[in-house]
Amino acid sequence: MTTDAELLAAVGRLAARLLRSEGSEPVRAAWPATEVESALGLALPAQGRPAGEVLASVAALLEAAPAMAGPRFWNQLFGGRDLVATAADMLASVANHSLYTYRAAGPLVVVEQLVLARMAALAGFDAGEGTICPGGSVSNLCAVVIARGEAIAASREEGVDGRACRIYASAEAHYSVRKAAMTAGLGRNGCRDIPCDAQGRMDPTALDAALTEDRAAGLTPVLVAATAGTTVRGAFDPLPAIADVCARHGVWLHVDAAFGGAMLLSAQTRGLLAGVERADSLTWDAHKVMGVPLLCSALLMRRRGHLAAQLGETADYLFQCDDAELNPGTRALQCGRRDDALKLWALWQHQGDAGLAARVETLRAQALRLSDLASAHPRLQLAEAPPSLTVCLRTPGADAAAVCDLLAAERRQLVGHGLIGGERIVRVAIVDPSHDEAALHALINDIDDATQRLALGPPQTWARLAGHSGGLS
Amino acid sequence: MTTDAELLAAVGRLAARLLRSEGSEPVRAAWPATEVESALGLALPAQGRPAGEVLASVAALLEAAPAMAGPRFWNQLFGGRDLVATAADMLASVANHSLYTYRAAGPLVVVEQLVLARMAALAGFDAGEGTICPGGSVSNLCAVVIARGEAIAASREEGVDGRACRIYASAEAHYSVRKAAMTAGLGRNGCRDIPCDAQGRMDPTALDAALTEDRAAGLTPVLVAATAGTTVRGAFDPLPAIADVCARHGVWLHVDAAFGGAMLLSAQTRGLLAGVERADSLTWDAHKVMGVPLLCSALLMRRRGHLAAQLGETADYLFQCDDAELNPGTRALQCGRRDDALKLWALWQHQGDAGLAARVETLRAQALRLSDLASAHPRLQLAEAPPSLTVCLRTPGADAAAVCDLLAAERRQLVGHGLIGGERIVRVAIVDPSHDEAALHALINDIDDATQRLALGPPQTWARLAGHSGGLS
DSSP states (O other): OOOHHHHHHHHHHHHHHHHHHHHHSSSOOOOOHHHHHHHTTOOOOSSOOOHHHHHHHHHHHHHHSOOSSSTTEESSSOOSOOHHHHHHHHHHHHHOOBTTOHHHHTHHHHHHHHHHHHHHHHTTOTTOEEEEESSHHHHHHHHHHHHHHHHSTTHHHHOOBGGGEEEEEETTSOHHHHHHHHHTTSOGGGEEEEOBOTTSOBOHHHHHHHHHHHHHTTOEEEEEEEEBSOTTTOOBOOHHHHHHHHHHHTOEEEEEOTTGGGGGGOTTTGGGGTTGGGOSEEEEETTSTTOOOSOOEEEEESSTTHHHHHHOOOOTTTOOSSOGGGOGGGGOSOSSOBOOSHHHHHHHHHHHHHHHHHHHHHHHHHHHHHHHHHHTOSSOEESSOOSSSEEEEEOTTSOHHHHHHHHHHTTSOEEEEEEETTEEEEEEEOOOTTOOHHHHHHHHHHHHHHHHHHHHSOHHHHHHHTTOOOOOO | OOOHHHHHHHHHHHHHHHHHHHHHSSSOOOOOHHHHHHHTTOOOOSSOOOHHHHHHHHHHHHHHSOOSSSTTEESSSOOSOOHHHHHHHHHHHHHOOBTTOHHHHTHHHHHHHHHHHHHHHHTTOTTOEEEEESSHHHHHHHHHHHHHHHHSTTHHHHOOBGGGEEEEEETTSOHHHHHHHHHTTSOGGGEEEEOBOTTSOBOHHHHHHHHHHHHHTTOEEEEEEEEBSOTTTOOBOOHHHHHHHHHHHTOEEEEEOTTGGGGGGOTTTGGGGTTGGGOSEEEEETTSTTOOOSOOEEEEESSTTHHHHHHOOOOTTTOOSSOGGGOGGGGOSOSSOBOOSHHHHHHHHHHHHHHHHHHHHHHHHHHHHHHHHHHTOSSOEESSOOSSSEEEEEOTTSOHHHHHHHHHHTTSOEEEEEEETTEEEEEEEOOOTTOOHHHHHHHHHHHHHHHHHHHHSOHHHHHHHTTOOOOOO
16 A cells, blocks of 8 residues: 555656666667557556556656657757756646636736746736747647737637638748648638748748738738747747838737747847847747746737637636636636646746846857857768757768668667758757757767768668667658 | 755655645635735746755645645536546656657657547547547637538638638537637637526537528538536536437537546446447546546547548658657647646556546445435525536525635635526535545535525625635635
């Protein structure tokens, strides 16, 4: 019989073990999907199993899954962790509040408001407000829905002909913008791709022309989604010029800074987002660069009132007391809302403004350092000067995707690839400040080594030589 | 200097303390919102604070917030917890996987598929599939978007005139259905309220008439959302008759069983959902009745393929390897997805099918027991025989809302209220099997006592007499 206290103590020990295993075995063997259920004994049982035994299975399962942190992980726009934020998130799971009403969540509502107000202020939204969404895709969707309601007043109550509406994003924007257009009834084609310059930034002149063309065709431009930190290149669309275009056409400006929002935390980097204070709304994912656990996406609004005006519903059985102001469920797409604010508040308490600024500066310095290493490298090539926190490398003589796959199969590095102007490159995401000089060197050396071997022959040979089944095609 | 292991050990101890405080102080003092920031020292600092100190603040904050579990909590459709599920969720925060690709989440993708397949099978969707969403509102929204795409083939690519589309739900359905209509571009009025019978169940004849009328008017019926377990009364819409109507009109049948889905876990209660196997889609929140932490809403589909066909996007930088089947991000509204499956898998391992069935049977027995206590009570009245897991009580001589507020202000019980046919009643949610006979008696006695006192005079008198500032209006 395991007591509650014993079980929770075991959670602490298993969590510590998980952290250690990320250091000692940072790239784990990939399991062929077809073997997972039987090999790991995952089948759901008719009769229950003892708590301690289940917890051990959970830990074993997590250690069999890819490690999402540690010195060899560069594969997503999140990585590493601030352990205080993680600890707060663990306690949020225990406390299990739903952030919809003050009656249900009390002071935790104020906690969410505090972090949102600070983020809004950093964006120059001094009279703004916000809501924390389960991911940047949901934040972007909410922005589209709100902008649609503002552009076409009848849409909230009466609906809208989505075929006559358009939103605009650069050709290198995140796919969630297109998905938001589809969800909101505009269709995927309702999201118009605006061409980029050679650095992957939206061309404001092309945006201007598209808006003029669509207006002339009788279409209603609903929202322009500029990107601050594109997924592959880390590029920042030119916000001042885009804001000018939006102002001229009277169109809602949304900035998808899911990846790049953290650049606002340091005076050294916030210039990348110059002009953001003119945006109407902003997506900023704290679970990416800032090191809090998934998910924590802030949707920030320059003006108060839009969230409730477009997303609010009355519900007699839920919103029973307190000002609407204190009931964040009136400003959200969701009803029940996990407390994803507490971990961000804990991070801020632990780091302070100064620590968060230093974090971003460290990451930027690491990106520049990796960029220097690549520039100076005899064989690898830097694809472009990194605008922010992704570094893109050419692997001459070998396909960059094959390089990534080989590194994963050989359990050396987890890193992904992308396209720049049709050319496939290795994309390194620099989001974990614990990655030190040695980690950067190991990464460069491993990419170089894989590239050289692949240049000699087909990848199958090398994967087999390395004695791994791979499982990652 | 706190080591990682020490910090995580502290998490275990603080979590245990939080559990104890739910027992010793189950209804906490309510903080006036204006005092929270300074009284609890919540302001975000310029310089960071030590980890241990922040963690202590987090714990203090959680103990100052309302307790969402424990013997006096009957206020939401979730309550209590299965501690093994909670423990798994805590470890999920540490491991921090994103369930979008097999490369990123490996075996955890299979874990999600296993729990979804079991839930789908329980719904009679033997060839089905599913996805876990951050809450029932998102699940319902996805169902509307998918049904819209199936009803009007061009809508996914070209968009749709939402003004010409309709969805249908009972007048007692959850507000998220109306919000989904708004989000999808149909407008709030695009959700048509279908009248209910005296027991709060959708009238299939009225549904039939509405569909006929709308078709004749040239409108496109997109989806019927039947409710299995309404929020206040716990009523179940008559699925066989509704499925007949949907089949006759060729309309997508969605069942919002966010609350009632758990009734499928026991042979004794699954009859409430008879006919669900004819639905096209189903929302079932495991974070409600089943005791896993927020959020864990399963959207289940009777047929494979609809999720990816309507929600899928290509993303070269993300979906880089493995079959689409193994990349659940192709079947989701979100991009990054917190691992909300692991806790449910852990619950199932701990309880087994048998334990989950027993859980539901215990809850149903408690609801009937409370209903008997109310029926036999000399003053309180049972508003109606409870269809499932909510019990609605009349408080003759006092306003039910005032009764709930008084009980909260006096820190005796947390329970909410609702409307049945315009009459305000106390709604007791029976979702925590650890509520024993004594807890049921205490609840009845406290409701009776508050009712009697309120019947004597204005609530202000009593709140002041009790010596509490209240803070809950």
